[in-house]
Amino acid sequence: MAYDLQLKNVGKVYDNGTPAVIDFNLDVEKGEFIAFLGPSGCGKSTTLRMISGFESVTTGDLLIRGQRVNDQPPEKRPTSMIFQNYALFPHMNVRQNVRFGLEVKGLPRDEADRKVDGILDKLGLLDISEMPTGRLSGGQRQRIALARSLVVEPDILLLDEPLGALDANLRKSIQNELKLLQRELGITFVFVTHAQSEALALSDRIIVMNAGRIEQISPPRELYTRPQSAFVARFIGSNTIIPGTVVTTAGQTITLDTPFGAISGTNRIDIAHTKGERMSIVLPAEAVELIPGETDESELRGRFGSNVIPCKIERLQVIGHIMQMLVRLENGDTINTEGHVDKYRGRLTVGAPAYVAWLPGGATMIA
Amino acid sequence: MDSKLLKPVLAVYVAAFILFLYGPFIVLGILSFQQGPEGGPQFPIIEWSTYWYRHLFGLTPPSRIAPLPVGEALLRSLTLAFMTMVTATVLGVMAAQAFRRRFKGAGIVFYLIVLGMMVPGVLTGLGTSLLANNVVGVERHWWTTAFVAHVVYTFPFAFLVMLAILNRFDGSVEEAAWSLGVSPARTFRKVTFPLIFPGVLSAMLFAFTLSFDEFPRTLFASGRDQTLPLAIYGTFSVEIHPNIFAFGVMTTLFSFSLLAIYGILMGLSVRRAKKIAMQEDIS
Numbered sequence: 001m002a003y004d005l006q007l008k009n010v011g012k013v014y015d016n017g018t019p020a021v022i023d024f025n026l027d028v029e030k031g032e033f034i035a036f037l038g039p040s041g042c043g044k045s046t047t048l049r050m051i052s053g054f055e056s057v058t059t060g061d062l063l064i065r066g067q068r069v070n071d072q073p074p075e076k077r078p079t080s081m082i083f084q085n086y087a088l089f090p091h092m093n094v095r096q097n098v099r100f101g102l103e104v105k106g107l108p109r110d111e112a113d114r115k116v117d118g119i120l121d122k123l124g125l126l127d128i129s130e131m132p133t134g135r136l137s138g139g140q141r142q143r144i145a146l147a148r149s150l151v152v153e154p155d156i157l158l159l160d161e162p163l164g165a166l167d168a169n170l171r172k173s174i175q176n177e178l179k180l181l182q183r184e185l186g187i188t189f190v191f192v193t194h195a196q197s198e199a200l201a202l203s204d205r206i207i208v209m210n211a212g213r214i215e216q217i218s219p220p221r222e223l224y225t226r227p228q229s230a231f232v233a234r235f236i237g238s239n240t241i242i243p244g245t246v247v248t249t250a251g252q253t254i255t256l257d258t259p260f261g262a263i264s265g266t267n268r269i270d271i272a273h274t275k276g277e278r279m280s281i282v283l284p285a286e287a288v289e290l291i292p293g294e295t296d297e298s299e300l301r302g303r304f305g306s307n308v309i310p311c312k313i314e315r316l317q318v319i320g321h322i323m324q325m326l327v328r329l330e331n332g333d334t335i336n337t338e339g340h341v342d343k344y345r346g347r348l349t350v351g352a353p354a355y356v357a358w359l360p361g362g363a364t365m366i367a
Numbered sequence: 368m369d370s371k372l373l374k375p376v377l378a379v380y381v382a383a384f385i386l387f388l389y390g391p392f393i394v395l396g397i398l399s400f401q402q403g404p405e406g407g408p409q410f411p412i413i414e415w416s417t418y419w420y421r422h423l424f425g426l427t428p429p430s431r432i433a434p435l436p437v438g439e440a441l442l443r444s445l446t447l448a449f450m451t452m453v454t455a456t457v458l459g460v461m462a463a464q465a466f467r468r469r470f471k472g473a474g475i476v477f478y479l480i481v482l483g484m485m486v487p488g489v490l491t492g493l494g495t496s497l498l499a500n501n502v503v504g505v506e507r508h509w510w511t512t513a514f515v516a517h518v519v520y521t522f523p524f525a526f527l528v529m530l531a532i533l534n535r536f537d538g539s540v541e542e543a544a545w546s547l548g549v550s551p552a553r554t555f556r557k558v559t560f561p562l563i564f565p566g567v568l569s570a571m572l573f574a575f576t577l578s579f580d581e582f583p584r585t586l587f588a589s590g591r592d593q594t595l596p597l598a599i600y601g602t603f604s605v606e607i608h609p610n611i612f613a614f615g616v617m618t619t620l621f622s623f624s625l626l627a628i629y630g631i632l633m634g635l636s637v638r639r640a641k642k643i644a645m646q647e648d649i650s
Contacts, residue, residue: 015469054542074545081546087539091561100557101547145543152547 002066004030004188005051005156010060012046012212020046022212024060028156031186033179035203037193039235043212045160048192052081052158065155080154084161086145088133094144095120095129101152119151122181139170146178150185157182159191163198175201196236200224208232226268226364227282233366238285240335241366246277253360256281259331260309265363273365280366287362288337290325290344293353304357311335313354316344327356392619399612404430408607419613432608440598443509444579447594450510451517451578456570458518459525460563463533484523488583492516496587507590516584521577525570532566565636572629576622 005028012021021043028034036044049055050062053074062070069077080101089097095116102112120126123143133141142162149157162178163171179202182189193199199206200220208215208223208231216228227233233241242263244256255264256279265281273279290313291300300308311327314334318324323344325337335356348354398408403418404427421427425434462480466473483491495516499505505512540562544554560567582596589597595618602611 052542052546054545073551074542075548075550077546079546081543083539083543085537085539087537087543089540089544089558100544101549104549104553148543148547158546 002030003027003063004032004065005190006061006063006066007047007051008061008063010047010050010062011058012043012050012055013058019212021050024214026207026214026217028188028190030188032205033182033189033191033203035191035193035199035206036209037196037199037206037235038209038215040194042209044192044194044207044209047209048081048158048160048190051156051190052079053077054081078155079158080149080152080156081158081160082145082149082162084164086141086165088141088144088148090132090134093130093132094125094136097133097144098125098129098147098151101148105152115151119147123147138166139174142166142174146181150181150187154187156188156190159189161193162191163193163195171198178202200236208235210235225284226266227366228268229366230280230282233282233364238336238338240283240285240288240333241280242283242333243278243280246273246275246279248275249273254279254365255306256365260329262306263309263363264305264307264360265365266361267365282364282366283335283337283358284362284364285324285336285338288335288356288358289339290327290337290348291355291357292347293355295355297355300355300357304359307360307363308355308357309335311354311356313348313350313352316348316350327354329356392615395612395615398609399616401609401612403427403609404432406609408609408612419609420617422610423613423617432610435599435602435610435614437595437598437614440593440595443592444595447509447514447517448575448579450514451521452571452575454514454518455521455525455574455578456567458522459529459570459574460567462522462526463529466530467533467538480526481523483519488520488581489586491519492584492587495519495584499588507588509585509589509592509594511590513585513589513594516588517578517581520581520584521574524573524577528570528573529563529566532563532569536563565633568629568632568636572625575625579622 005026007024007026010021010024011019013019024043024047026034036047038044046055050057051064053069053072053076057070061068064078089100092100098120099112099116102115105112107115117126120129123146125140125143125147128136128140133144136144145162163174166174175198178189191199191202200223203220205217205219206223207217210231216223216232218226218228223232224237227236227239230241233239242256242258242260244258244263247255247257247262249255249267252266253264254267254273255262258281263281265283267273289304293310297308297310309329311329313325314328315326316323318341321341322338323341325339325344325348326334327337328334337356397412398410399419400415400417401407401412401419402414402416403422406413406416406418418427422430422432423435466477492513495512496507499507499512499515507513536559540558541551541554544558545551549557580596581594582600585594585597593601599611599614
């Protein structure tokens with residue numbers, strides 16, 4: 001299998017000795033939409049800038065379409081980058097901006113014109129093509145940046161927080177456009193973001209980074225439901241982490257001994273765990289059910305096994321159709337949980353006793 | 368401080384400042400209209416006339432007062448200032464461009480460059496001519512040693528102006544161009560340079576005006592053909608007539624017209640810069 005982009009043990013150490021990226025391994029297939037997700041300073045932008053050629057690679061190999069490009073300058077690489085501030089050329093109008101990259105390609109004039117018109121049309125920019133870029137809206141400027149990068153037909157489009165400067169509504173609509181465009185063109189997209197919603201909505205695979213290292217590479221759904229580390233569990237979604245020691249392993253299900261008794265979740269990593277080992281259980285907010293205190297506990301135990309913990313409701317908050325609930329356990333810990341409003345409306349009171357419960361399949365074990 | 372007191376104090380200060388700034392020029396301007404050829408360089412004005420202006424251009428009947436020997440000196444100074452301006456600005460832009468990346472010894476190089484405007488001019492002039500005569504074996508001329516001394520003097524100014532401009536310059540537009548496959552050289556020509564052009568204009572203005580009326584460095588370094596400031600100084604040592612004042616008025620007007628050209632060019636660039644600023648506001 002030929003990959004569009006490969007990073008083999010790629011590392012970056014800055015001149016002052018600070019490591020920015022450590023042992024980064026990734027194979028990207030043609031047409032994949034990849035997101036680098038992580039908190040600021042995790043090395044995601046640095047990795048992107050290494051792919052684009054703006055930063056040198058300290059160790060390892062960077063391959064584009066099977067060719068090692070470590071020593072190629074940015075203008076020689078078949079990549080094109082979209083910047084967070086769009087970096088449009090302020091002294092050129094829309095058309096000149098888009099045409100700029102084609103001017104050095106040695107195309108016949110009319111062919112270049114055709115390409116520019118084609119991409120302007122595709123992105124709905126024909127009407128404003130003769131306008132200076134200064135007075136255009138964020139969304140329009142975003143599209144100009146896209147058109148400018150796509151018209152040179154890169155193998156890989158690199159996007160550095162391209163939606164960060166847009167307001168929430170615009171972000172959603174551009175997100176959709178971006179996804180459609182990527183499907184249609186079949187170009188590999190590598191997208192850097194610190195917003196999990198963008199990564200989850202857009203990408204085929206998400207690379208979660210932390211402190212220069214890859215924490216997890218997973219498709220969005222899997223990343224969301226099956227975090228592999230405490231970092232990912234804290235960073236993605238709204239999870240509660242409860243530590244304990246392994247009591248039993250039964251197939252995919254591991255039972256831990258915790259201050260709340262024996263509770264269980266799914267062992268995703270498929271490594272046998274020995275009794276007495278320290279592990280944690282990750283409870284996603286939407287996998288935890290909140291049940292009013294007057295319910296019969298033995299009936300609950302019938303449904304959820306041992307995964308029932310008594311608690312007190314601390315806060316209820318309705319956001320649109322989602323009810324967000326915060327409960328406090330007997331030992332003072334809190335658990336976040338959420339669910340559809342219809343399910344909970346009118347059944348819960350703040351300050352009342354209740355139970356939290358979950359099915360083992362909904363919770364994930366992490367080392 | 369009490370603002371009731373502060374305001375008058377500041378007003379007096381500003382008035383004094385303006386008086387000292389423009390006072391000499393105004394006195395010069397008035398005296399340049401002294402009657403000629405008998406009228407001297409002092410008050411009172413015997414009778415208003417444009418005699419000394421005509422004298423300057425050789426339009427008066429010959430008299431005992433020789434015309435100012437400034438024609439060639441003026442041409443020399445203009446040429447020298449132009450050469451200096453081009454060289455210093457090119458060097459300034461390149462040096463400032465180099466300083467965008469941290470390199471080893473950047474601090475030392477910075478101070479070495481800036482030293483050019485700090486060291487006493489007479490020393491630079493003397494040193495340059497000694498170096499040229501005794502070590503390099505180059506004859507002293509306004510276009511050799513004086514030119515070098517002028518560039519050394521004006522280069523730091525151009526450099527500092529460009530450094531300030533490039534400091535605020537957003538490098539991502541350059542990266543965007545590179546990533547589109549445009550070579551760094553073409554990117555500089557088509558993207559960077561048009562955007563830093565207002566700064567380049569300022570650097571040019573600095574270099575030109577500083578070189579045009581440079582005295583101490585040129586005094587030793589210019590050799591036998593004098594530049595304008597030296598030629599004017601030379602006439603002082605004999606006897607002062609109001610023709611000097613008329614000439615002063617003319618050169619000042621020339622400087623103002625330079626400033627006006629600069630202002631117009633700057634206005635054009637600033638209008639563009641405003642667009643950029645607006646763009647940044649939105650993003």
